[in-house]
Amino acid sequence: MSTYSKELEVAELAVQRATLLTKKVFHEKAKGTLSKDDKSPVTIGDFGAQALIIQAIKKNFPNDEVVGEEEASDLRDNHKLRDQIWALVEGTKLSDSGSEDILGGPIKTVDEMLDAIDAGNSAGGNKGRIWALDPIDGTKGFLRGGQYAVCLALMVDGDVKVGVLGCPNLPVDDTAPLTAESGVDQTDSEGKGVLFAAIAGQGATSRPLGTAGLEKSQPIKMKPVSDITQAIFCESVEAGHSSHGDQSAIAQKLGITKASVRMDSQAKYGSIARGAGDIYLRLPVSATYQEKIWDHAAGDLIVREAGGEVTDSLGNRLNFGVGRTLAENKGVVAAPAAIHSTVLEVVKEVLSKK
Ligand SMILES: Nc1ncnc2c1ncn2[C@@H]1O[C@H](COP(=O)(O)O)[C@@H](OP(=O)(O)O)[C@H]1O
Numbered sequence: 001m002s003t004y005s006k007e008l009e010v011a012e013l014a015v016q017r018a019t020l021l022t023k024k025v026f027h028e029k030a031k032g033t034l035s036k037d038d039k040s041p042v043t044i045g046d047f048g049a050q051a052l053i054i055q056a057i058k059k060n061f062p063n064d065e066v067v068g069e070e071e072a073s074d075l076r077d078n079h080k081l082r083d084q085i086w087a088l089v090e091g092t093k094l095s096d097s098g099s100e101d102i103l104g105g106p107i108k109t110v111d112e113m114l115d116a117i118d119a120g121n122s123a124g125g126n127k128g129r130i131w132a133l134d135p136i137d138g139t140k141g142f143l144r145g146g147q148y149a150v151c152l153a154l155m156v157d158g159d160v161k162v163g164v165l166g167c168p169n170l171p172v173d174d175t176a177p178l179t180a181e182s183g184v185d186q187t188d189s190e191g192k193g194v195l196f197a198a199i200a201g202q203g204a205t206s207r208p209l210g211t212a213g214l215e216k217s218q219p220i221k222m223k224p225v226s227d228i229t230q231a232i233f234c235e236s237v238e239a240g241h242s243s244h245g246d247q248s249a250i251a252q253k254l255g256i257t258k259a260s261v262r263m264d265s266q267a268k269y270g271s272i273a274r275g276a277g278d279i280y281l282r283l284p285v286s287a288t289y290q291e292k293i294w295d296h297a298a299g300d301l302i303v304r305e306a307g308g309e310v311t312d313s314l315g316n317r318l319n320f321g322v323g324r325t326l327a328e329n330k331g332v333v334a335a336p337a338a339i340h341s342t343v344l345e346v347v348k349e350v351l352s353k354k
């Protein structure tokens with residue numbers, strides 16, 4: 001077996017299983033939404049997906065740590081919500097029993113489920129094997145009917161080695177270009193659902209999300225951009241998550257005339273990695289916000305392995321080894337390697353004028 005192939009297999013299957021759970025919640029009107037301390041939303045889908053994925057990691061790699069976005073404290077005294085999540089977790093299995101076996105068997109009790117969720121409490125850092133998990137990235141998109149992603153990455157000594165993104169609402173077809181509609185009013189209808197993956201040094205791939213381990217992955221590559229004015233650039237839907245104003249000024253200076261594609265979650269990284277889009281800009285709106293490692297780890301590797309470069313707004317690589325946040329970085333600039341320096345120059349120019 002080549003390096004990290006076992007980790008990739010477990011990560012892909014765990015993400016695929018978790019998306020079965022999130023898809024069920026996506027189609028429910030009531031998604032069991034709570035407001036967290038920072039006022040951001042979390043749903044029964046986020047908790048359930050985190051439990052299923054951490055269980056699979058701990059069964060296969062008991063000594064590994066996990067930096068997971070969610071924690072179970074709100075559930076320990078909210079039995080109604082806890083039981084709703086348990087019903088989902090208990091009822092979610094991959095249809096292929098061989099794939100289910102690889103994940104190491106079901107969660108047996110409610111307490112085991114809560115403990116699995118809380119096992120995502122690693123402080124992170126640059127020593128040893130640590131997984132970064134975002135059980136639903138783009139929760140606001142998930143609630144609005146936009147894009148969302150189930151995101152998992154393995155870091156070893158602070159470097160991302162394996163990355164997986166499950167995107168239930170993106171087209172399976174790698175060649176379908178992004179349009180203004182790609183991020184709004186989306187669902188997981190026929191032809192939707194893609195799993196992106198990468199191992200450091202071994203390239204990036206995609207495969208249909210619905211088929212567990214049964215379908216072969218295809219290599220993906222970023223699209224060469226010969227004329228930057230024709231580039232498709234992506235940004236968050238939420239104006240509170242990145243500066244639409246700065247991003248539009250940068251696009252304008254680059255001569256880009258097409259409107260941005262606004263899309264929730266790391267579906268943006270997957271989309272540019274397969275050449276459906278070209279550039280992803282995420283410039284800070286707040287001077288104090290620190291980006292979370294689980295919002296970027298998998299996407300960073302997948303884009304770089306597909307021929308892209310990912311830096312912050314100063315041109316530094318994202319540093320995943322300093323804790324649960326990207327404390328040393330500000331913003332994200334992701335583009336094909338051949339045009340990244342051109343984009344970065346304009347980013348610096350626009351930000352320096354502020
Ligand atoms: N002020 C802020 N600046 C940047 N990112 C923020 C933010 N507040 C929340 N986020 C993050 O933005 C993520 C969604 O990114 P996007 O806008 O690309 O969809 C959220 O992930 P979750 O949805 O997992 O909580 C959350 O972690």
Ligand SMILES: [Mg+2]
Nearest residue numbers: 040041069139
């Ligand atoms: Mg969140």
Ligand SMILES: [Mg+2]
Nearest residue numbers: 134137138295
């Ligand atoms: Mg997130």
Ligand SMILES: [Mg+2]
Nearest residue numbers: 069134136137
């Ligand atoms: Mg999340």
